[in-house]
Amino acid sequence: MASIGQVIFWGMIILIFLVGGLIILIFCIAFTRTQTAFVESRDASPVGNIGDDVMLDCSFHTSGAGGEPANAVSVTWEKAGLSGVVFRYRDRAAQLEDQNPQFRDRAKIFPSVVATGNVSLLLRNVGPRDAGVYRCSVTAPSGRGSDSVNLRVAAYSSPRFTLLEKSLSAEAQRWYPKPNVTWTDHVGHALNASSHFFNNSAGIFRIVTTLLDPVRNDDTYTCVVCNNLVSSVSQATVTERGVMARTYFTFNLAPTLMPLHLAFTTPLHLWAYCLLT
Numbered sequence: 001m002a003s004i005g006q007v008i009f010w011g012m013i014i015l016i017f018l019v020g021g022l023i024i025l026i027f028c029i030a031f032t033r034t035q036t037a038f039v040e041s042r043d044a045s046p047v048g049n050i051g052d053d054v055m056l057d058c059s060f061h062t063s064g065a066g067g068e069p070a071n072a073v074s075v076t077w078e079k080a081g082l083s084g085v086v087f088r089y090r091d092r093a094a095q096l097e098d099q100n101p102q103f104r105d106r107a108k109i110f111p112s113v114v115a116t117g118n119v120s121l122l123l124r125n126v127g128p129r130d131a132g133v134y135r136c137s138v139t140a141p142s143g144r145g146s147d148s149v150n151l152r153v154a155a156y157s158s159p160r161f162t163l164l165e166k167s168l169s170a171e172a173q174r175w176y177p178k179p180n181v182t183w184t185d186h187v188g189h190a191l192n193a194s195s196h197f198f199n200n201s202a203g204i205f206r207i208v209t210t211l212l213d214p215v216r217n218d219d220t221y222t223c224v225v226c227n228n229l230v231s232s233v234s235q236a237t238v239t240e241r242g243v244m245a246r247t248y249f250t251f252n253l254a255p256t257l258m259p260l261h262l263a264f265t266t267p268l269h270l271w272a273y274c275l276l277t
Protein backbone atom coordinates (compact mmCIF):
# COMPACT_ATOMS: atom_id res chain seq x y z
CA MET A 1 0.00 0.00 0.00
CA ALA A 2 1.30 3.45 -0.95
CA SER A 3 2.27 5.73 1.87
CA ILE A 4 0.80 9.22 2.23
CA GLY A 5 4.20 10.58 1.16
CA GLN A 6 4.10 8.61 -2.10
CA VAL A 7 0.57 9.79 -2.90
CA ILE A 8 1.58 13.42 -2.38
CA PHE A 9 4.74 12.92 -4.46
CA TRP A 10 2.90 11.43 -7.45
CA GLY A 11 0.10 13.94 -7.02
CA MET A 12 2.62 16.77 -7.32
CA ILE A 13 4.22 15.19 -10.42
CA ILE A 14 0.83 14.92 -12.14
CA LEU A 15 -0.04 18.49 -11.17
CA ILE A 16 3.27 19.77 -12.58
CA PHE A 17 2.64 17.96 -15.88
CA LEU A 18 -0.92 19.33 -16.09
CA VAL A 19 0.12 22.92 -15.37
CA GLY A 20 3.11 22.60 -17.72
CA GLY A 21 0.86 21.29 -20.48
CA LEU A 22 -1.59 24.11 -19.93
CA ILE A 23 1.18 26.72 -20.16
CA ILE A 24 2.50 25.19 -23.39
CA LEU A 25 -1.05 25.17 -24.81
CA ILE A 26 -1.50 28.86 -23.95
CA PHE A 27 1.85 29.71 -25.59
CA CYS A 28 0.88 27.79 -28.72
CA ILE A 29 -2.45 29.63 -29.03
CA ALA A 30 -0.78 33.00 -28.43
CA PHE A 31 1.93 32.19 -30.96
CA THR A 32 -0.43 31.13 -33.76
CA ARG A 33 -2.55 34.22 -33.08
CA THR A 34 0.33 36.68 -33.45
CA GLN A 35 2.13 34.80 -36.22
CA THR A 36 2.02 36.88 -39.41
CA ALA A 37 0.65 35.59 -42.68
CA PHE A 38 2.91 33.40 -44.79
CA VAL A 39 2.64 35.79 -47.76
CA GLU A 40 2.43 39.51 -47.18
CA SER A 41 2.68 42.83 -49.01
CA ARG A 42 4.19 45.64 -46.99
CA ASP A 43 2.81 48.22 -49.40
CA ALA A 44 -0.73 47.13 -50.20
CA SER A 45 -1.82 50.28 -52.06
CA PRO A 46 1.00 51.83 -54.10
CA VAL A 47 0.48 54.72 -56.54
CA GLY A 48 2.17 54.33 -59.93
CA ASN A 49 3.24 57.39 -61.93
CA ILE A 50 2.13 57.00 -65.57
CA GLY A 51 5.13 56.19 -67.78
CA ASP A 52 7.34 55.18 -64.83
CA ASP A 53 8.01 51.76 -63.36
CA VAL A 54 6.27 50.62 -60.19
CA MET A 55 7.13 47.87 -57.71
CA LEU A 56 4.31 45.73 -56.33
CA ASP A 57 5.66 44.56 -52.99
CA CYS A 58 5.21 40.93 -51.93
CA SER A 59 7.23 38.62 -49.73
CA PHE A 60 6.86 35.27 -47.98
CA HIS A 61 8.34 33.95 -44.74
CA THR A 62 11.26 31.67 -45.38
CA SER A 63 12.13 28.85 -43.00
CA GLY A 64 15.60 29.12 -41.51
CA ALA A 65 18.45 31.46 -42.29
CA GLY A 66 19.45 29.79 -45.55
CA GLY A 67 16.16 30.74 -47.21
CA GLU A 68 14.20 28.40 -49.46
CA PRO A 69 15.60 26.37 -52.33
CA ALA A 70 14.58 28.59 -55.24
CA ASN A 71 13.72 25.65 -57.49
CA ALA A 72 11.00 24.64 -55.01
CA VAL A 73 9.31 28.05 -54.94
CA SER A 74 6.56 28.93 -57.37
CA VAL A 75 5.06 32.40 -57.64
CA THR A 76 1.99 33.55 -59.55
CA TRP A 77 0.92 37.17 -60.00
CA GLU A 78 -2.62 37.66 -61.31
CA LYS A 79 -4.85 40.69 -61.80
CA ALA A 80 -8.51 40.67 -60.78
CA GLY A 81 -10.82 40.63 -63.80
CA LEU A 82 -8.12 39.68 -66.31
CA SER A 83 -7.61 36.25 -67.86
CA GLY A 84 -4.19 34.64 -67.80
CA VAL A 85 -1.42 35.61 -65.45
CA VAL A 86 0.54 38.82 -65.02
CA PHE A 87 3.66 36.77 -64.33
CA ARG A 88 4.46 33.23 -63.27
CA TYR A 89 7.74 31.85 -61.95
CA ARG A 90 8.29 28.13 -61.45
CA ASP A 91 11.28 25.76 -61.59
CA ARG A 92 13.66 28.75 -61.54
CA ALA A 93 12.18 30.23 -64.73
CA ALA A 94 9.46 32.54 -66.01
CA GLN A 95 6.46 30.51 -67.26
CA LEU A 96 4.60 32.88 -69.52
CA GLU A 97 2.52 30.66 -71.85
CA ASP A 98 -0.70 32.03 -70.35
CA GLN A 99 0.51 35.59 -69.68
CA ASN A 100 -2.09 38.25 -70.45
CA PRO A 101 -0.80 40.27 -73.47
CA GLN A 102 -1.20 43.52 -71.48
CA PHE A 103 1.89 42.54 -69.49
CA ARG A 104 4.11 41.17 -72.26
CA ASP A 105 7.72 42.36 -71.73
CA ARG A 106 6.57 44.68 -68.92
CA ALA A 107 6.54 42.45 -65.84
CA LYS A 108 9.33 40.71 -63.96
CA ILE A 109 10.30 39.41 -60.54
CA PHE A 110 13.88 39.17 -59.26
CA PRO A 111 15.05 35.50 -59.38
CA SER A 112 18.20 36.26 -57.37
CA VAL A 113 16.15 37.24 -54.28
CA VAL A 114 13.30 34.68 -54.53
CA ALA A 115 15.12 32.35 -52.12
CA THR A 116 15.15 35.13 -49.52
CA GLY A 117 11.35 35.49 -49.73
CA ASN A 118 11.23 38.55 -52.03
CA VAL A 119 8.74 37.94 -54.84
CA SER A 120 7.93 41.60 -55.61
CA LEU A 121 6.77 42.37 -59.13
CA LEU A 122 8.31 45.17 -61.20
CA LEU A 123 5.83 46.60 -63.69
CA ARG A 124 7.35 48.84 -66.35
CA ASN A 125 5.82 51.85 -68.09
CA VAL A 126 2.65 52.01 -66.00
CA GLY A 127 -0.56 53.15 -67.70
CA PRO A 128 -4.10 53.91 -66.48
CA ARG A 129 -5.42 50.46 -67.37
CA ASP A 130 -2.88 48.82 -65.05
CA ALA A 131 -4.84 50.13 -62.06
CA GLY A 132 -6.55 47.37 -60.09
CA VAL A 133 -6.11 44.56 -57.61
CA TYR A 134 -3.22 42.17 -58.07
CA ARG A 135 -2.79 38.89 -56.23
CA CYS A 136 0.56 37.40 -55.37
CA SER A 137 0.42 33.64 -54.63
CA VAL A 138 3.37 31.61 -53.39
CA THR A 139 3.92 27.90 -52.94
CA ALA A 140 7.12 26.94 -51.14
CA PRO A 141 8.35 24.00 -49.02
CA SER A 142 7.58 25.97 -45.85
CA GLY A 143 4.01 26.87 -46.79
CA ARG A 144 1.64 28.49 -49.23
CA GLY A 145 -0.47 31.62 -49.27
CA SER A 146 -1.35 34.80 -51.09
CA ASP A 147 -1.88 38.51 -50.55
CA SER A 148 -3.26 41.31 -52.68
CA VAL A 149 -1.92 44.68 -53.78
CA ASN A 150 -4.19 47.48 -54.96
CA LEU A 151 -2.32 49.49 -57.60
CA ARG A 152 -3.61 53.02 -58.14
CA VAL A 153 -2.39 54.95 -61.18
CA ALA A 154 -1.85 58.69 -61.38
CA ALA A 155 0.42 61.19 -63.08
CA TYR A 156 2.24 63.79 -61.02
CA SER A 157 5.15 66.15 -61.49
CA SER A 158 6.67 69.09 -59.62
CA PRO A 159 5.57 72.57 -60.61
CA ARG A 160 8.22 75.02 -61.84
CA PHE A 161 7.90 78.58 -60.63
CA THR A 162 8.52 81.77 -62.59
CA LEU A 163 8.42 85.38 -61.49
CA LEU A 164 7.59 88.13 -63.94
CA GLU A 165 7.01 91.71 -62.80
CA LYS A 166 6.00 90.61 -59.23
CA SER A 167 3.62 88.06 -60.68
CA LEU A 168 4.25 84.48 -59.50
CA SER A 169 3.32 81.57 -61.76
CA ALA A 170 3.73 77.82 -61.58
CA GLU A 171 3.57 75.26 -64.35
CA ALA A 172 3.28 71.50 -63.84
CA GLN A 173 3.58 69.28 -66.90
CA ARG A 174 1.81 66.03 -66.00
CA TRP A 175 -1.17 65.46 -63.71
CA TYR A 176 -3.89 62.79 -63.74
CA PRO A 177 -6.66 62.58 -62.64
CA LYS A 178 -7.38 66.31 -63.03
CA PRO A 179 -6.20 67.99 -59.81
CA ASN A 180 -7.21 71.04 -57.81
CA VAL A 181 -4.81 73.92 -57.31
CA THR A 182 -4.78 76.15 -54.22
CA TRP A 183 -2.41 78.87 -53.04
CA THR A 184 -1.85 80.19 -49.53
CA ASP A 185 0.42 82.84 -48.05
CA HIS A 186 2.92 82.19 -45.24
CA VAL A 187 0.22 82.31 -42.55
CA GLY A 188 -2.11 79.98 -44.43
CA HIS A 189 -4.60 82.49 -45.85
CA ALA A 190 -6.05 81.51 -49.22
CA LEU A 191 -4.88 83.59 -52.18
CA ASN A 192 -6.72 84.14 -55.45
CA ALA A 193 -5.14 82.61 -58.51
CA SER A 194 -6.08 81.89 -62.08
CA SER A 195 -5.47 78.27 -63.09
CA HIS A 196 -5.66 76.68 -66.52
CA PHE A 197 -5.72 72.98 -67.33
CA PHE A 198 -4.70 71.65 -70.75
CA ASN A 199 -5.23 67.94 -71.47
CA ASN A 200 -3.24 66.04 -74.06
CA SER A 201 -4.50 63.15 -76.17
CA ALA A 202 -3.71 60.71 -73.36
CA GLY A 203 -5.90 62.68 -70.95
CA ILE A 204 -2.93 63.98 -68.94
CA PHE A 205 -3.19 67.58 -67.76
CA ARG A 206 -0.66 70.39 -67.97
CA ILE A 207 -1.36 73.06 -65.40
CA VAL A 208 -0.54 76.75 -65.50
CA THR A 209 -1.48 78.78 -62.44
CA THR A 210 -0.76 82.44 -61.63
CA LEU A 211 -1.35 84.39 -58.43
CA LEU A 212 -3.66 87.31 -59.11
CA ASP A 213 -2.08 89.67 -56.59
CA PRO A 214 1.56 90.85 -56.77
CA VAL A 215 4.01 88.98 -54.54
CA ARG A 216 6.51 90.51 -52.09
CA ASN A 217 10.21 89.82 -51.75
CA ASP A 218 11.23 87.41 -48.98
CA ASP A 219 7.69 86.06 -48.65
CA THR A 220 6.92 82.36 -48.96
CA TYR A 221 3.92 81.19 -50.96
CA THR A 222 2.53 77.66 -50.85
CA CYS A 223 1.00 76.03 -53.90
CA VAL A 224 -0.84 72.74 -53.44
CA VAL A 225 -1.75 70.58 -56.42
CA CYS A 226 -3.74 67.54 -55.43
CA ASN A 227 -6.15 64.96 -56.72
CA ASN A 228 -7.65 62.01 -54.89
CA LEU A 229 -4.38 60.03 -55.03
CA VAL A 230 -1.42 62.39 -54.91
CA SER A 231 -0.76 65.69 -53.22
CA SER A 232 2.15 67.96 -54.07
CA VAL A 233 2.97 70.78 -51.69
CA SER A 234 5.40 73.40 -53.02
CA GLN A 235 6.82 76.19 -50.95
CA ALA A 236 8.15 79.03 -53.10
CA THR A 237 10.17 81.85 -51.58
CA VAL A 238 10.49 85.03 -53.62
CA THR A 239 13.94 86.63 -53.47
CA GLU A 240 15.80 89.41 -55.30
CA ARG A 241 17.39 86.80 -57.55
CA GLY A 242 14.28 84.76 -58.34
CA VAL A 243 12.13 82.03 -56.81
CA MET A 244 13.45 79.25 -54.63
CA ALA A 245 11.01 76.33 -54.39
CA ARG A 246 10.84 72.86 -52.95
CA THR A 247 8.10 70.30 -53.48
CA TYR A 248 6.97 67.29 -51.48
CA PHE A 249 4.71 64.52 -52.77
CA THR A 250 2.50 62.44 -50.57
CA PHE A 251 0.16 59.63 -51.49
CA ASN A 252 -3.34 59.45 -50.09
CA LEU A 253 -4.72 56.34 -48.38
CA ALA A 254 -1.20 55.13 -47.68
CA PRO A 255 -0.27 57.10 -44.58
CA THR A 256 2.33 54.56 -43.44
CA LEU A 257 4.39 55.49 -46.48
CA MET A 258 4.71 59.12 -45.43
CA PRO A 259 8.29 59.65 -44.24
CA LEU A 260 8.49 61.23 -40.80
CA HIS A 261 10.21 64.39 -42.00
CA LEU A 262 7.27 64.98 -44.34
CA ALA A 263 4.73 64.57 -41.58
CA PHE A 264 6.51 67.32 -39.66
CA THR A 265 7.27 69.78 -42.46
CA THR A 266 4.01 69.61 -44.42
CA PRO A 267 1.57 72.24 -43.16
CA LEU A 268 -1.24 70.23 -41.66
CA HIS A 269 -4.07 72.41 -42.87
CA LEU A 270 -2.99 71.68 -46.47
CA TRP A 271 -3.16 67.99 -45.75
CA ALA A 272 -6.60 68.34 -44.30
CA TYR A 273 -7.67 70.13 -47.47
CA CYS A 274 -6.54 67.35 -49.77
CA LEU A 275 -7.73 64.48 -47.63
CA LEU A 276 -11.17 65.97 -47.16
CA THR A 277 -11.90 66.90 -50.76
Ligand SMILES: *[C@@H]1O[C@H](CO)[C@@H](O)[C@H](O)[C@H]1NC(C)=O
Pocket: 057, 059, 110, 113, 118, 119, 120
Ligand atom coordinates in the same frame (compact mmCIF):
# COMPACT_ATOMS: atom_id res chain seq x y z
C1 LIG B 1 13.06 42.94 -53.60
O1 LIG B 1 14.11 42.90 -54.53
C2 LIG B 1 14.16 44.00 -55.41
C3 LIG B 1 15.25 43.76 -56.41
O2 LIG B 1 16.45 43.45 -55.81
C4 LIG B 1 14.37 45.26 -54.60
O3 LIG B 1 14.37 46.40 -55.46
C5 LIG B 1 13.27 45.40 -53.58
O4 LIG B 1 13.51 46.53 -52.77
C6 LIG B 1 13.21 44.16 -52.73
N1 LIG B 1 12.07 44.28 -51.84
C7 LIG B 1 12.20 44.13 -50.54
C8 LIG B 1 10.95 44.27 -49.75
O5 LIG B 1 13.27 43.93 -50.01
Ligand SMILES: *[C@@H]1O[C@H](CO)[C@@H](O)[C@H](O)[C@H]1NC(C)=O
Pocket: 190, 191, 192
Ligand atom coordinates in the same frame (compact mmCIF):
# COMPACT_ATOMS: atom_id res chain seq x y z
C1 LIG C 1 -10.60 86.89 -54.67
O1 LIG C 1 -11.31 87.49 -55.72
C2 LIG C 1 -12.65 87.80 -55.41
C3 LIG C 1 -13.31 88.39 -56.63
O2 LIG C 1 -12.61 88.15 -57.78
C4 LIG C 1 -12.69 88.76 -54.25
O3 LIG C 1 -14.05 89.03 -53.90
C5 LIG C 1 -11.97 88.19 -53.08
O4 LIG C 1 -11.90 89.13 -52.04
C6 LIG C 1 -10.57 87.78 -53.45
N1 LIG C 1 -9.97 87.09 -52.36
C7 LIG C 1 -8.74 87.34 -51.94
C8 LIG C 1 -8.26 86.53 -50.79
O5 LIG C 1 -8.03 88.17 -52.46
Ligand SMILES: *[C@@H]1O[C@H](CO)[C@@H](O)[C@H](O)[C@H]1NC(C)=O
Pocket: 199, 200, 201, 202, 203, 204
Ligand atom coordinates in the same frame (compact mmCIF):
# COMPACT_ATOMS: atom_id res chain seq x y z
C1 LIG D 1 -9.71 66.81 -73.21
O1 LIG D 1 -10.65 67.81 -72.84
C2 LIG D 1 -11.73 67.95 -73.71
C3 LIG D 1 -12.61 69.07 -73.21
O2 LIG D 1 -11.85 70.10 -72.71
C4 LIG D 1 -12.54 66.68 -73.76
O3 LIG D 1 -13.59 66.81 -74.71
C5 LIG D 1 -11.63 65.56 -74.19
O4 LIG D 1 -12.34 64.34 -74.11
C6 LIG D 1 -10.44 65.49 -73.27
N1 LIG D 1 -9.55 64.47 -73.77
C7 LIG D 1 -9.15 63.48 -73.02
C8 LIG D 1 -8.28 62.50 -73.67
O5 LIG D 1 -9.47 63.38 -71.85
Ligand SMILES: *[C@@H]1O[C@H](CO)[C@@H](O)[C@H](O)[C@H]1NC(C)=O
Pocket: 178, 179, 180, 226, 227, 228, 274, 277
Ligand atom coordinates in the same frame (compact mmCIF):
# COMPACT_ATOMS: atom_id res chain seq x y z
C1 LIG E 1 -11.55 70.00 -56.03
O1 LIG E 1 -12.36 71.03 -55.49
C2 LIG E 1 -13.74 70.84 -55.66
C3 LIG E 1 -14.47 72.05 -55.15
O2 LIG E 1 -13.75 72.72 -54.17
C4 LIG E 1 -14.17 69.60 -54.91
O3 LIG E 1 -15.53 69.35 -55.09
C5 LIG E 1 -13.37 68.43 -55.45
O4 LIG E 1 -13.70 67.26 -54.70
C6 LIG E 1 -11.90 68.67 -55.33
N1 LIG E 1 -11.20 67.57 -55.94
C7 LIG E 1 -10.08 67.05 -55.43
C8 LIG E 1 -9.49 65.94 -56.16
O5 LIG E 1 -9.57 67.48 -54.40
